[in-house]
Amino acid sequence: xxxxxxxxxxxxxxxxxxxxxxxxxxxxLTMRKLADxxxxxxxxLYWHVKRKEAVLDLxxxxxxxxxxxxxxxxxxxxxxxLLQDWRRAMLRHPWSAALLPRxxxxxxxxxxxEALSHALSRGGVAPADLNAAIWSLWNYVxxxxxxxxxxxxxxxxxxxxxxxxxxLSGHHPTITQSRLLLDDDWDGVFAKGLGFLLDGLxxx
Amino acid sequence: xxxxxxxxxxxxxxxxxxxxxxxxxxxxLTMRKLADxxxxxxxxLYWHVKRKEAVLDLxxxxxxxxxxxxxxxxxxxxxxxLLQDWRRAMLRHPWSAALLPRxxxxxxxxxxxEALSHALSRGGVAPADLNAAIWSLWNYVxxxxxxxxxxxxxxxxxxxxxxxxxxLSGHHPTITQSRLLLDDDWDGVFAKGLGFLLDGLxxx
DNA sequence: CGATTGACTCGTACAGTGTACTATGAGACA
DNA sequence: TGTCTCATAGTACACTGTACGAGTCAATCG
Numbered sequence: 001x002x003x004x005x006x007x008x009x010x011x012x013x014x015x016x017x018x019x020x021x022x023x024x025x026x027x028x029l030t031m032r033k034l035a036d037x038x039x040x041x042x043x044x045l046y047w048h049v050k051r052k053e054a055v056l057d058l059x060x061x062x063x064x065x066x067x068x069x070x071x072x073x074x075x076x077x078x079x080x081x082l083l084q085d086w087r088r089a090m091l092r093h094p095w096s097a098a099l100l101p102r103x104x105x106x107x108x109x110x111x112x113x114e115a116l117s118h119a120l121s122r123g124g125v126a127p128a129d130l131n132a133a134i135w136s137l138w139n140y141v142x143x144x145x146x147x148x149x150x151x152x153x154x155x156x157x158x159x160x161x162x163x164x165x166x167x168l169s170g171h172h173p174t175i176t177q178s179r180l181l182l183d184d185d186w187d188g189v190f191a192k193g194l195g196f197l198l199d200g201l202x203x204x
Numbered sequence: 205x206x207x208x209x210x211x212x213x214x215x216x217x218x219x220x221x222x223x224x225x226x227x228x229x230x231x232x233l234t235m236r237k238l239a240d241x242x243x244x245x246x247x248x249l250y251w252h253v254k255r256k257e258a259v260l261d262l263x264x265x266x267x268x269x270x271x272x273x274x275x276x277x278x279x280x281x282x283x284x285x286l287l288q289d290w291r292r293a294m295l296r297h298p299w300s301a302a303l304l305p306r307x308x309x310x311x312x313x314x315x316x317x318e319a320l321s322h323a324l325s326r327g328g329v330a331p332a333d334l335n336a337a338i339w340s341l342w343n344y345v346x347x348x349x350x351x352x353x354x355x356x357x358x359x360x361x362x363x364x365x366x367x368x369x370x371x372l373s374g375h376h377p378t379i380t381q382s383r384l385l386l387d388d389d390w391d392g393v394f395a396k397g398l399g400f401l402l403d404g405l406x407x408x
Numbered sequence: 409c410g411a412t413t414g415a416c417t418c419g420t421a422c423a424g425t426g427t428a429c430t431a432t433g434a435g436a437c438a
Numbered sequence: 439t440g441t442c443t444c445a446t447a448g449t450a451c452a453c454t455g456t457a458c459g460a461g462t463c464a465a466t467c468g
Contacts, residue, residue, distance in 0.1 A: 101301055131387050
């Protein structure tokens with residue numbers, strides 16, 4: 001515990017929080033552990049941050065740091081790139097999906113929304129459809145991320161889940177047959193579904 | 205506290221849990237409060253239920269009780285009906301969105317997935333696209349539900365959010381102009397986005 | 409009949425949580 | 439030197455999930 005620690009700050013706190021979340025998941029973040037990690041007293045944190053929830057909010061937005069990508073002539077490819085990047089940023093920190101239910105519109109989230117909106121406009125989506133298009137894509141990305149974070153089981157777990165599904169009476173013939181839970185090509189499924197959605201959008 | 209209480213049971217426990225969750229939200233459910241509500245000791249609950257997480261899992265699936273709807277000639281309308289019902293079931297219990305991150309495939313969820321899968325097959329979605337189609341629609345519904353549950357602010361909050369957005373530098377001209385956060389027609393947006401997705405699916 | 413077993417109920421206790429309150433020191437300026 | 443503000447903390451409190459073990463009561467068995 002060298003006293004050469006740099007001064008406590010909001011930034012240092014959320015950086016430590018992200019590290020702890022990455023290492024031990026959402027349930028592993030404790031104000032006490034956070035303080036230990038920073039070599040400070042627990043209550044010192046509360047000078048920089050109102051309550052624990054604020055730490056989580058800030059950590060989520062921090063993870064979504066955003067570099068404005070350059071626009072290309074292909075608006076559709078731009079959108080796909082944008083959303084893939086969004087998804088990847090969250091999957092790099094799987095706890096972020098669990099934090100989605102809290103309503104956060106941090107600076108980074110807003111920047112991403114703005115870029116998305118801009119790309120859609122360039123793509124010729126009618127102004128009357130714009131908000132619905134933004135929310136649809138947002139919903140899709142968030143849902144896909146959430147699903148992946150929840151269902152990305154180990155191979156063994158996956159087989160067990162499919163088995164349970166088959167046992168649960170033979171009442172689910174279609175999804176049993178399509179091996180819905182054994183399919184682990186999440187990236188492919190994400191891209192394909194995004195394609196469906198963009199196809200539908202492009203028809204307007 | 206009449207001792208004519210019906211015997212404790214898993215069913216009674218989760219019914220009480222749903223009632224408490226409806227009344228006080230996810231953070232309002234405590235094993236102690238649950239026991240008080242049922243007129244029993246706290247530890248009695250643990251005979252019927254392994255741990256608190258199990259209560260939440262069971263409550264989530266309970267809320268998704270599913271009545272197989274009759275099929276019509278219009279598969280697209282069937283799917284829309286299916287997904288609207290799914291969404292409505294969850295919105296009736298807003299805490300359910302916050303529980304989504306836990307991976308639950310209860311009987312009711314599976315029944316709904318099966319019905320969805322069946323309707324898509326009837327609609328002529330190619331078998332190779334089937335899983336992607338199911339997950340896409342699932343992702344969309346979950347994302348939309350999550351978004352609504354998180355963002356359905358009061359009118360005052362909504363104005364404040366939009367204001368904050370405008371203040372946050374003028375760096376977000378497009379979404380400021382489209383009044384993304386002031387638009388509160390969530391049902392309409394949901395239906396429209398679902399339309400986009402189904403349009404895209406139908407093209408295959 | 410008493411003894412035994414099993415299903416079920418629950419009081420106590422413990423380690424851990426977020427955070428309110430309060431006290432303390434460090435520099436800056438008078 | 440004395441204040442004043444910023445910043446750091448220790449202590450304390452109410453509350454959480456749940457392990458442990460002791461209790462109750464009905465059914466079963468010898």
